[in-house]
Amino acid sequence: MDALLPSLLLVSPLPPARNGIADYAAALLDGLAPHYRCTVACEDWLAAAPGAAVVDPALAHRLPEAGGRVLHQIGNNPDHGFVLRALRHLPGVTTLHDPGLLHLHESTGESRATILAGLRHAAPGMAATFGAQLRDHGLSTRSNHLLFDLAGEVLARSRAVVVHSRFAQRRLRLTHGEAATAHVAVIPHPLPPGEPPARGAARARLGIPPGDFLLVTAGFAARAKRLDWVAAALAALPGIRWIHAGGADPEQAAAVADRARVTGHLDAANFADHIAAADVLVTLRFPSQGESSGPLARGLAAGVCCLVSDTAAYAELPRDAVIHLPLAGGARALAAALAGLLADPGRAAAIGAAGRRHALAEMALPSVAARYRDVIEASRDRPVAPLAGSAAPPPLLRARPERAAIAQVLAGRQGACRLRLDVSELAALADLSLAPTGLLPGLLPPRAAVRALRVEPDGLLLDLDLAGPG
Incomplete structure (x- = not known):
């Protein structure tokens, strides 16, 4: 029966890459299996995708049939350089996990001319001033990552673009215009396949006593995930145990060294246990460009009370499904919310239950995969822009x-x-x-x-x- 299904080429990192988008792609493959015969182009020769063949991206051009289906997964880190290069020659649908992409371009050796062209395309007025250090001296400033996105090429070379929030869709539309973003669709981040671990069993495996109040932060923690705010909030709450389930950049690791246990990268089962064992999962983001969060999806699925920044994609979550924390006075607001939950454990359970109901209704993998199928099929004949600087294809x-x-x-x-x-x-x-x-x-x-x-x-x-x- 599988032979009757249309073929789909997925271009993405895969596990064992320590990359949340790799985990996303592996989960999405499970959801797409009823709709397509999937092949994955992945740069990592160790990559594994049960139920799908894995090929070298250099050979991917041989795979799509005439009018074939291609789905790219692009994030803002060097693991996605090969995906950007593949998109240039294999147009398809692209999931844009982070509209920024400046770090991707810088970390994969894209030319200064390409980056400057992207800055000018995104914000021509600002590029003349704020791009001057890069243009004249080759210096990239932190502000460039906030002011500019380099999504223009992705928008131009994709038959459709998927983002995970209305915020990300609106941000692209404001920057690039209505015409350039008419093909951008919103599909929520899916829940991981399978049932999350039971809380009691997860705590037993991790050695967490039943009476301990456990706060978990999760995933790779860069500066924008604000572990420094969590450390400041917990200074007056010594009774809370804090585990960061994942790695952290050196700056963030130093900021929490005397307060949190940082596990480093965890395998999927151990990672799921840490989230399911939590009394609260704290997922902060400032600044945000509309990114979604795999750990947050796991927390919602497990019925854990989730605390999030009231900004960007997180602000779209129902008010009864999570606790929204204001950006102003972030550490103080977090401390107050945690103190309230310590005093009223039933509130955390009620919020976790509401979060799980929302997740099952909106983020279930079969529903998300069906929406991907609809976008892929509807966009198959949509033309894309020619490669930047290229002439019309030769006869x-x-x-x-x-x-x-x-x-x-x-x-x-x-x-x-x-x-x-x-x-x-x-x-x-x-x-x-x-x-x-x-x-x-x-x-x-x-x-x-x-x-x-x-x-x-x-x-x-x-x-x-x-x-x-x-």
Whole structure:
């Protein structure tokens, strides 16, 4: 029955990469399996995707059928450089997990000219002033990451773009305009597959006594996740145990070293246990560009009381499903909320239950996967912009692998073209290559320079540069 399903190429990092989007992609594959035969292009040769073949991205161009389906997963870190490069040559639907993408460009060696072009496209008025340090001296400032997004190329090269919040959709629309963002759809972050661990069993495995009040922060903690605010809030609440389930950048790790236990990267089962064991899961973000959160989805699914910053995507969550914390006086507001929950444990349970009801109604994996299917199918024929700085694609010509037939189709042409030599069996190509002059010199006119060659199941595809009209 699987053979009757259409094929889909997913381009994304996968586990064991220590990357939340890799985990997202692996979970999404489970949801897409009823709709597509999936293949994954992934740079990591250790990557595993049960139920799907994994291929090298360099070979991905061979996979999509005519009008084929491609789904890219792009985030703002160096693990996604190969996805950005693949999008340039394999347009499809793109999940834009973070509209910023400046760190992605900087950390994967994209040229300064490409980055400056992205800054000018996003905010031409500001780029003249705030991009001057990069333009004139090669210096990138922290403010650039807040002021600019480099999503313009993704918007232009994608048949559709998926974001996880209305905030992210509106932000893109305000920056890039209505016309450039008409194909942006909102699909919520899905819940992970399967049931979360039971709280009591998770606490037992982690050695957390039943009476301890456990606060968990989770995922890789960069500065914007504000572990410093959590440390300040807990200064007056010594009775709360704090575990950070994940890694942290050096600045954040130093800020919490005397208060939290930082676990470092955890495998999926251990990570799920830490979240399910929590009395509260604290997920802060400032500043935010509309990012979503895999740990938050796990916390909601597990019925844990979640405390979030009242900003961007988090502000869209129902007011009874989480506790929203104001950005002003963030540490004080967190301390007050935690003190209230300590005094009234039933409130935390009620909020956790409401959060789980919301998650099951809006974020269940089958529902999210069905919405992806709808976006993929509806956008298959949508045209995309040509590659930046590229001319129109060269004409594609076809001929039999005979010198006279090739001379006829090339007659009067010059410049770039693509020539397909139709051969019913590859063995025939091998026979032709035994000619004294060799295969291509025996078939092509002297004015034809071969720039690229690809063997396909029923022929040979040549990129040619013709020196002058024949």
